[in-house]
Amino acid sequence: MIALVEPGPELQPEHIARYSRQLMLPGFGEDAQRRLRAARVLVIGAGGLGSALVPVLAGSGVSTIGIIDDDAVELSNLHRQLSHGVADVGRPKTDSLADTVRAIDPAVAVMRHAERATAANLPGILAGYDLLVDGSDNFPTRYLADDAARLAGKPLVWGSILRFQGQVGVSVPEAGFRDLFPVPPAPDEVLSCELGGVLPSLCTAIGSFMATEVIKLVTGVGEPLVGRVLFYDALTARTREIPFARADDAPSVTGLVDYDLFCGIAGDDLPVLSAAELLRRLRDGRPMRLLDVREPHEVAQRRIPGAETLPLGTLEDGTDPVAAGPGEPLVVYCEKDPRSRRAVRALRARGIDALYLAGGIRAFAAVGGETLEGDRA
Template identity: 35%
Template structure:
């Protein structure tokens, strides 16, 4: 199969040519997240001829994903996202080498993983992992292509490019209580647009063309088609050593438990169920020994909690509860567990007590 024919429409661009195509063929890109953003990023990187693509995602496909994760089919429900995305690329462009990494990117594997690639693409919807990706990119000196979505608004930027500003230069405070798309809602096309912006930044970096969004953040609103671009500067203090990275991220893993396993503890006065969602979120959970403290207020109101009690933390889907777990651990709470799946999982077992 002729590579010239496959890539002809981009090779004839004077900014690319055969030399640019060779640059693409020798570049390795790691995409973290094969969800909505990844579903837009991956096909365009593969079809352009990026030589090697790593796909890191430990999740499986659910029916609610199909509204925006358009590279998957209905019969793929329950299967690995990383492996299904790899199969899609194999059909689209068999010339591209693909590695499916069906494990969670964490402090234990991020650095060794990032060292194998030239560019790291953040296609996640979790604030905490974005800080980890940023910090691992700093340690390994890799550029990070960032994308995020909140309802109808998306953001795109490139961090740590040629020693440029980082994610922490833009967002120095680890405000980890932002809602993800599962909790805030999202229109599939919005995610696709932002993902394609990210793919465009990757290709520009590889080819050395155009103006990379380094030190700039593009904000795009899909409802009114308005976009703004803001400048931000590098902060001297936003650096991290390998030792500091390992100390920060190689902590004890958050311990999760199924709500079904703790149903018999709902009336136990020695147990507390801590709801860290915002007060306006549904479904409402009604348990005797329960307290609600939104995550953003938890540190300031932590004295309301008894360290002698066993604390089961829950949020909407199980993301913010993990952050709360780490916060409580920092304040020397010893007996904490995060309820897997959060209120969305709990409502199935408490239907008679939930007011939706």
């Protein structure tokens, strides 16, 4: 295997002391360590996977780590995103993760990109790095990362987790994520960690697998997961591999596209209400019914006053909310808005008019809307 990165400067005595346990590995040595110290790695996501793999990269000696994430730390993150703590709640995840890296090795340069990875910004950011790592939690970003890396001629290490299972793979221009999953799943069939949950130890397991693939690519040691994907089932402690290749008739990637539209998330024409408009209508005293489709433990933490509750799973099983009165719109919300969109789609299929709150309760709170928290809820 050809190493991705050329060796950097000679190691100093403190480097030899710090990395002594990996310098003694067969086939590793100072040459591999110098390659790591010259490597520039860009990571999408500072959540479950990113917060697990970034500290490993820092500890191994990667000199420059970029982190793309526009989210803030929440209490519900802490059971699995172990690079963040209670004191970090409310902080940008990029800042919290950068502090974790600094505590491991202050010499590691952390480039914080506190924004969402998009087709507009990712190519420019990626230009400054040797390879890309995708630890995102949604299909649009996974396809974006695969296409952007392929167009840049750079390898991509990707991972995904849900409930008790995880996957890891390496994409190169010859074969990648898009070849394994040429057609995205229907939006209604996709669960996220927010909807389906995740075992916390799965994050560290898959994150470690991903970090290992990065080290192998950078140093040229071992055999990376190119043309094969690794599946891990935490409940049975079993792994399996599935080989794959690029189909002869696979279309070439010639540019980046609208990935929300590609994955069927955008353009569904569901009626929507902005958080600012909801706040204005509530302040004007206009008649309105609010339906919270989150789980009871989420509602207990924070809710919008006067909202009814009906968990999404119960609603999709056939239970409908109480019929709204004349001129009384039904506004559905969740934490962000994936579940509320699913709920509105299900309700409208049954002939019930409803619209969803864009950005969910987070967006409503961000524009100054009143929420009841904890015991007050």
